[in-house]
Amino acid sequence: GNSVTQMEGPVTLSEEAFLTINCTYTATGYPSLFWYVQYPGEGLQLLLKATKADDKGSNKGFEATYRKETTSFHLEKGSVQVSDSAVYFCALNNQGGKLIFGQGTELSVKP
Amino acid sequence: ETGVTQTPRHLVMGMTNKKSLKCEQHLGHNAMYWYKQSAKKPLELMFVYNFKEQTENNSVPSRFSPECPNSSHLFLHLHTLQPEDSALYLCASSLQRAGQKYEQYFGPGTRLTVT
Numbered sequence: 001g002n003s004v005t006q007m008e009g010p011v012t013l014s015e016e017a018f019l020t021i022n023c024t025y026t027a028t029g030y031p032s033l034f035w036y037v038q039y040p041g042e043g044l045q046l047l048l049k050a051t052k053a054d055d056k057g058s059n060k061g062f063e064a065t066y067r068k069e070t071t072s073f074h075l076e077k078g079s080v081q082v083s084d085s086a087v088y089f090c091a092l093n094n095q096g097g098k099l100i101f102g103q104g105t106e107l108s109v110k111p
Numbered sequence: 112e113t114g115v116t117q118t119p120r121h122l123v124m125g126m127t128n129k130k131s132l133k134c135e136q137h138l139g140h141n142a143m144y145w146y147k148q149s150a151k152k153p154l155e156l157m158f159v160y161n162f163k164e165q166t167e168n169n170s171v172p173s174r175f176s177p178e179c180p181n182s183s184h185l186f187l188h189l190h191t192l193q194p195e196d197s198a199l200y201l202c203a204s205s206l207q208r209a210g211q212k213y214e215q216y217f218g219p220g221t222r223l224t225v226t
Contacts, residue, residue, distance in 0.1 A: 032212035043115075043201050043217035051212070089154070093212035097142055097161070097205065101154045 002027045002094050006102035021075040021105045023090035031094035033073040038087045080109045117218035132221045134185040134202030142207035143185040148199040192225045
């Protein structure tokens with residue numbers, strides 16, 4: 001079946017540090033891959049997406065590359081800010097509608 | 112209004128009350144979803160509607176009753192809830208077409224507390 005695994009949180013970083021949140025997936029065929037972000041007290045916001053192998057999604061300084069060979073879609077940012085503190089969800093769509101989510105990774109950025 | 116809106120944002124109800132959550136999408140999508148998000152638990156997909164027809168019900172207790180009168184509106188009717196039903200309820204919408212794998216867009220959620 002389809003599944004998504006994210007690294008356990010919480011992740012605590014100092015401002016301007018480099019961020020990586022690992023995400024690997026299991027799926028047949030070629031799913032679309034997404035990163036969502038959830039700020040405290042809010043719903044999920046689409047952060048970036050990639051729809052085929054080797055695509056790079058990017059937004060607000062965040063990037064993730066669809067790696068078919070390693071079934072991964074790791075989220076990276078070169079210099080995090082306090083305002084990036086949130087929960088990040090990796091997700092895939094392989095069946096035309098239903099999203100499969102990872103468990104979420106909480107990021108805390110300290111000044 | 113743009114995107115996906117949900118009302119109310121916060122709701123406190125007793126176990127014998129009846130209340131409804133409302134979701135509206137302004138994106139021209141044809142599919143809508145209800146999710147439950149509890150503390151320390153993964154997101155749980157509850158219901159899926161495609162063109163007003165329910166296409167998925169993930170073994171949700173009958174005290175939760177969805178309604179989708181058209182492609183833009185989705186309701187979740189609540190009655191005789193339990194304290195463990197306290198959670199953030201999220202609505203989402205997307206395009207849904209055969210063979211396509213679209214993203215979903217979420218509303219801000221309704222924080223429900225059952226006392």
